[in-house]
Amino acid sequence: MNDQHPSQQQPGVPWSEPAAGPPPAPEADGGWHRLHPVTPVIRSWKVVAVLLVVYVQQRSDALFAGQGLPGRTEVLVSVGLLLIGVLVGVAASALSWRMTRYQVDGEAVHLHSGVLFRQQRQARLDRLQAVDVVQPLLARILGLAELRLEVAGGAGSDVRLAYLKEAEAQRLRNTLLARAAGVRYETAEAPEAPEREVLTVPVDRLLASLLRSGTTVALVLTAAALLVGVVWLDLPGLLAGLGPALLATAIAVWTRFSHEFSFRVAVSPDGVRLRHGLLEQRAQTVPPGRVQALRLSQPLLWRRPDWWRVEINVAGYGGGQEEGTANVLLPVGPREDAVAVLSLVLPDLGVQDPVAALDDGLSGTTAERGWVVAPSRSRWVDWVSWRRNGYLVAGTALLLRRGRLWRQLDVVPHERTQSLGLNQGPLQRRLRLATMAAHPTPGPVQPTVSHLDAEVALGLLTEQAERARRARRGAGPERWMADAAPPADPGAPADRGTGPPQPPG
Secondary structure, three states, rough: OOOOHHHHOOOEEOOOOOOOOOOOHHHHHHOOEOOOOOOHHHHHHHHHHHHHHHHHHHHHHHOOOOOOOOOOOHHHHHHHHHHHHHHHHHHHHHHHOOOOOOEEEEEEHHHEEEEOEEEEEEHHHHHHHEEEEEEEEHHHHOOOEEEEEEHHHHHHHEEEEEEEHHHHHHHHHHHHHHHHHHHOOOOOOOOOOOOEEEEEHHHHHHHHHHHHOOOHHHHHHHHHHHHHHHHHHHOHHHHHHHHHHHHHHHHHHHHHHHHHHHOEEEEOOEEEEEEEEOOEEEEEEEEEOOOEEEEEOHHHHOOOOOEEEEEEEEEOOOOOHHHHOOOEEEEEEEHHHHHHHHHHOOOOOOOOOOHHHHHHHHHHOOOOOEEEEHHHHHOOOOOOOOOEEEEEEEOEEEEEEEEEOOEEEEEEEEEHOOOOEEEEEHHHHHHEEEEEEEEEEOOOOOOOEEEEEHHHHHHHHHHHHHHHHHHOOOOOOOOOOOOOOOOOOOEEOOOOOOOOOOOOO
């Protein structure tokens, strides 16, 4: 018997009533539960890391001051203090674990935590924006995972369940996505929706893109300046000045490589699935309609291979400390890959020739196929890229392009426009120019179109506000599969529901 919901069936496969399966996962039965008992041990490593950093910093200062290496007594005292710190950290984490519990019901996930100050948080399933299964290195070794629920509400609105067994985290993820979609099963545990892989990012391309990035260029220049100053010019003071900058830049390059390693994009009825990570592995699921805005960008050094990076705004991710990785839809890829992943979250631009419209947005400089560009007098305030500034009003989204050296194309679905703004500086007023900004939820994408004719910018603001109002009124339900039901004839083809579209080709 097939236990999938009709919205998760493959074409041509008949639907049948779910078979009686194993008992539901305890996390999904509506009761209160605790996290995995090994959680305090995993969390206490941060105490060890802080103590080691403090010790290394203190010994480095002493070493540069000419005090030499630590003696036996100092080593024993340091090790003893480290052990005490570890015990204190484990005890505090154990107490916090003891006071933490969570509950999953049909409407929300509830989390109670805190020792001195109690916190009660909940993630409403109808406001669920993304579900991530994250496995730091130590947790992965122990077979555990953290479940992160991102809900509409901005930074700090997420709910984290750390840590659960990896299999339990995956089952709970499937159940929450099904309930968020409005799907109900006879058992509390929902089956995993099928997926189809769209693309992967090869490691060699990721490495090549990092070598062509501005961060790597800054790393090389800083290292060269440090080498010349310390070795040839005998200026050891530069080590204290440029050393931290060199280390920070190297960490930034490594972090990006580690987080974007083995990047894979797949599509399923419950959303767009992203998997990536070297040391810390992350599996993200962004349900349909949750992407608030997109940006396709191309640095100057990516121009020859025609590579593009795609970033997104998702409510709940914006402004967080992990925004740089959580908001990436494609770290690097050719133009056709960038267009393909864009079509996963916005399948219909509402124009006759979407490929040509996107090509104009990515690299065009003229007013063709509906694009409105900045007037020639705007070159007095933007000598380099004034020809690139422009916008296109498509049927379902607003497209804004800018940048000649660093090309950017922002795409904002009409119904996701939260507010609009018009800016005009003194020189712009004299030249009768203005800059229009569209405001989605917080994130890396901050759409603007600069130096338009003032009357054109004002008209765009007024019309876009009306388009956004109409689009929100006609937007689909938050629970995108709530109306799905099995067909009357069990042998009839199954209804696939309203899952994400298939990419071109």
